[in-house]
Amino acid sequence: MLNFVDTVQEAVSGIKDGSTVMIGGFGNAGQPFELIDALMDCGARELTVVNNNAGQGDQGLALLIKEGRVKKMICSFPRQSDSWHFDAKYKAGQIELELVPQGNLAERIRAAGAGIGGFFTPTGYGTMLAEGKETRMIDGRGQVFETPVHADVALIKALTADGAGNLVYRKTARNFGPIMAAAARHTIAQVSGIVPVGGIDPENVVTPGIYVNSIVKVA
């Protein structure tokens, strides 16, 4: 069921304590800042957040972490020059970290959306990130079994939605948006513009509307 809502507050109002929330974006590109700010204001706690990073500077996901709303991060690259809020929580033992190679993270998210129960991948074989995981030799290469990452909610940013919920993105801000939209049980997209049904050429749709539940226009 697709809803167009007027405010980001309304869009995130159903997110409960303890939810797993996927947040799109690679660095700041494609990060849905307004939806994250609304998530902060709605007060949900004990969140598991799936994102490539663990927040930058003093905005968006970094603030959610600073305020102690995030119980666990599932990400590939939490350590950056300006990830001081994650650094502090991690060193204080106040946040869990599941570190996943970036391509495995993307494929685990894709697998969840595609109904795949897991997959073998050569990435990470023979490293400490494969410790405790099932391995096999396939086509002469060591491979590691990885499982899907599901989520209750995805917060993503796209450029334009049409009246059917189809989305297009802009440049490298696309990053995790399409796969998170498919993986989460409820996907909320903030967009810069909304056009009528038929306003996006079907050949150019990147995320079909079937994956999208709520759309909010952000100026």
Place this chain on the structure above:
Amino acid sequence: MDLQTSDTPLGRDDLARLVARDIATGSFVNLGIGQPTLVSNYLLPEQNITLHTENGMLGMGPVAEGDAIDGDLINAGKIPVTELPGASYFHHADSFAIMRGGHLDICVLGAFQVSATGDLANWHTGAPDAIPAVGGAMDLATGAKDVFVMMTLLTREGASKIVESCSYPLTGVGCVTRVYTDKAVFLTGPDGVSVRETLGCTLEELQELVPVPLKAASATAAVGG
């Protein structure tokens, strides 16, 4: 044996030029963050190289400046870049499928250590207080047809970064095919380490620095590209 090709050790830019020269015409290439990024400065238009950035783009152009800076158009190091004619965008799972699926010809990475059989350590020092962050390092090490490493041969303390076996946590097993350093270009594989060319030293002098047996590469293995 006339192995030596330079009278002096190479600086970072000269080394980047050497790597660029060795990339075959028409290749699809991913340049890792840091020193490998310098290689893009020395690729020639006639080489027709297509650069991949793992956040979701083929056909990446030079770093953006001035009005060309666009927050939605960044590289894997989160630096604003430009797009070239023929560029394409795709989501993260597709981008890593391009890598893991063996579609990239060459990936150039930095390293802490490379072992005699091509194991790579470049993501984590293993220090107890270090926050681990892997990003795409393991995917890059595993996916490309050829993995080139660029690094100084010695640490600041003078220890060889080419080692019998890596003491830092591994990024990938047996994945590195070639190592470009300031003092020599090494070929690595299941049969150990051979030296394609020395830079400002002899093979004998090099052997005194490196704790694994070195041999001169055979003529066929020494062909660039």
